Amino acid sequence: MSLKDQIGEDIKTAMKAKDKIRLETVRSIKKAILEKEVSVRPSGQTELTEAQEIEILVQLAKQRRDSIAQYEQAGRTELAAQESQELTILEEYLPKQLSDAEVEQAIAEIIAQVGATSAKDMGKVMGPAMQQLKGKADGQKVQAIVKAKLGG
Structure with a gap:
């Protein structure tokens, strides 16, 4: 199952479970995948490679880490906590991190x-x-x- 298919299934599951944060996070992943697919179409590529999908996830995770650091610096712990939850969800799709x-x-x-x-x-x-x-x-x-x- 491709990442795109997995994301589609996870959106349905999150909707049924009424899990707002998971739903928003998974939708943001889907949006990033669709944007990347559109950007590579002119080169004749119709689907993203696994490496391109991982690249998107890494970029989204990096954005979350940067946001967490900025929110913590500004004393906005509630926003940092939300970003942290989103990061945890994103990491479920990334390859296992090395020690x-x-x-x-x-x-x-x-x-x-x-x-x-x-x-x-x-x-x-x-x-x-x-x-x-x-x-x-x-x-x-x-x-x-x-x-x-x-x-x-």
């Missing part, structure tokens, strides 16, 4: 592959790291681990 140890191991392998030795080589490592870990680890966490390993 810090798994991310560190993957980055160590990439550093060895590209022959990175100092902070100057960070760009050489970040490209392959983000490609390999996309949707499986937060980009900021990956960047922090790469910096630490390269002594930056």
Whole structure:
């Protein structure tokens, strides 16, 4: 079942359960998928690839994390709590997140592959790291681990 089909089923389930936050969150995912599908049609693509779907989910999750941080900074705990609930729902659709140890191991392998030795080589490592870990680890966490390993 594609993500789009799964979202359609989950919208029906949330409507029946009268789960307002889940319904709004799942609808926002559907909206993002439809917008992306429209944007790729001119290139002849009719359906999104799994990587494109994950990219959308990662982007939506990042937006929620940023909003949570901003609301907490402004003392708006009720809004931060709502964003946090939405983030939890979004994460159900994302691939299982890797642990810090798994991310560190993957980055160590990439550093060895590209022959990175100092902070100057960070760009050489970040490209392959983000490609390999996309949707499986937060980009900021990956960047922090790469910096630490390269002594930056």
